[in-house]
Structures are given as structure tokens and as C-alpha cells.
Amino acid sequence: MKFFIDSADVAAIRELNDLGMVDGVTTNPSLILKSGRDIVEVTKEICDMVSGPVSAEVVATEAKEMIREGLKLARIAKNIAIKVPLTWDGLTACKAFASEGHKVNVTLCFSAAQAILAAKAGASFISPFIGRLDDIHLDGTDLIADIRTIYDNYGYRTEILAASIRSVNHVIECAKIGADVVTAPPAVIKAMASHPLTDRGLDQFLADWARTGQKIV
Ligand code: G3P
Numbered sequence: 001m002k003f004f005i006d007s008a009d010v011a012a013i014r015e016l017n018d019l020g021m022v023d024g025v026t027t028n029p030s031l032i033l034k035s036g037r038d039i040v041e042v043t044k045e046i047c048d049m050v051s052g053p054v055s056a057e058v059v060a061t062e063a064k065e066m067i068r069e070g071l072k073l074a075r076i077a078k079n080i081a082i083k084v085p086l087t088w089d090g091l092t093a094c095k096a097f098a099s100e101g102h103k104v105n106v107t108l109c110f111s112a113a114q115a116i117l118a119a120k121a122g123a124s125f126i127s128p129f130i131g132r133l134d135d136i137h138l139d140g141t142d143l144i145a146d147i148r149t150i151y152d153n154y155g156y157r158t159e160i161l162a163a164s165i166r167s168v169n170h171v172i173e174c175a176k177i178g179a180d181v182v183t184a185p186p187a188v189i190k191a192m193a194s195h196p197l198t199d200r201g202l203d204q205f206l207a208d209w210a211r212t213g214q215k216i217v
Pocket residue numbers: 006026028127129131132163164165166183
């Protein structure tokens with residue numbers, strides 16, 4: 001399973017990238033706002049650091065303008081994946097970008113029907129938002145499973161990029177279902193290392209070690 005980092009925080013991405021945890025990065029307008037950085041500058045910095053795809057999102061809502069914005073974003077670096085919303089205009093732009101060989105991440109996917117259209121429009125990635133479905137009391141991981149089944153039934157090559165990941169459990173459920181990628185905030189990736197029994201076991205080992213009176217170096 002690939003890990004993308006859902007963030008525009010360069011320092012946080014670097015920390016995980018240095019550990020080999022980063023297969024790509026996803027950004028969106030809200031994450032750019034949170035970073036306080038200029039979209040072109042921060043995206044370029046991330047693209048220079050990470051060798052995998054870095055999603056940068058258009059903000060136009062009409063296909064022609066989306067295409068103009070997307071081509072500008074694609075000029076930032078070779079590893080840009082142009083991110084478009086799952087609207088009819090977004091699908092139109094997706095098809096245009098894919099036909100020219102650009103990677104496209106179709107975002108804000110909340111149904112299997114939408115995911116089928118994205119695959120047919122040539123998306124490299126479909127981004128179903130798990131957490132936001134959970135927020136309205138639907139099971140986001142059910143959507144990941146449905147898309148996995150459908151894409152496998154027909155051999156669609158679009159990668160399932162599970163997004164709006166809020167917890168370690170989301171990551172594990174997506175891995176069990178077979179999502180190709182999860183994009184998670186750095187805090188969720190780091191939380192994967194934690195387990196209370198690890199902490200308790202380590203405390204015990206350190207206490208016993210102190211009682212031996214020994215030193216390793
Ligand atoms: O990748 C999409 C993601 O950033 C949305 O996450 O937590 O705002 O629903 P969230």
C-alpha cells in the first residue's frame with residue numbers, strides 16, 4: 001500500500017520522507033490556506049523533495065478555466081498530479097488532461113457511481129473521502145470496498161486513493177480492502193507507531209534494566 005501525505009506542511013512531509021514513508025503528497029485549497037504559503041512556491045518545494053506524485057488542485061468550476069489552471073499547475077514540476085473535483089466539468093477537464101498524458105486525481109468522490117465516471121474519464125487516481133462520509137453517519141470504508149470490487153470487475157486502472165483519513169483504523173480498513181493508496185495527515189501516520197502495550201513493555205524493560213546496574217556503552 002502506498003502512503004501519500006495529505007498536507008502542505010513542508011517540515012512535516014520532510015520528516016516522514018526522510019524515513020521512506022512518503023510515496024506521494026496530496027494538497028487542496030484548505031491545506032494551502034493552512035500552510036500560509038503561496039501555492040506555486042510550496043508545491044514546487046514539495047515536488048523537489050518527493051519523487052512520487054504531488055496533487056495540486058484547481059479552483060475553477062468551469063472546464064475551460066480548470067484546464068487553464070491545471071496546465072499552469074502541471075508546469076510546476078514533472079511529478080504534479082492535477083486535482084479536479086468530481087463534477088461534470090471536472091470530468092471534462094480530467095479527460096482533456098489524461099489525453100495529454102497528465103496524471104489526474106479526481107477528488108471529492110462520495111459514491112461508486114462517481115468513481116466509475118472518473119475511471120472512464122481516464123483518472124490516474126480517484127479520491128473517495130472516507131471521513132466526511134463517516135461524519136454524516138455513512139460508512140466510508142464501504143465505499144472503498146464497492147469501488148475496489150467495481151474497478152477489479154472491469155480492470156479499471158485508476159488507483160483508489162482513500163482520502164479524508166482521520167484515524168489509524170481508517171488506514172488499516174483501507175489496507176484490508178485493498179485501496180491502492182491512503183493519503184493521511186502526518187499525525188495519523190505517526191500515530192500508527194503507537195500502542196499502549198509497546199509503551200508499557202518499554203517502561204518495564206527500562207525499569208528492569210536500571211535494576212541490573214549495567215551500561216551498554
Ligand atoms: O484528501 C482530502 C482531505 O484533505 C480531506 O480531509 O479531514 O478535511 O475531510 P478532511
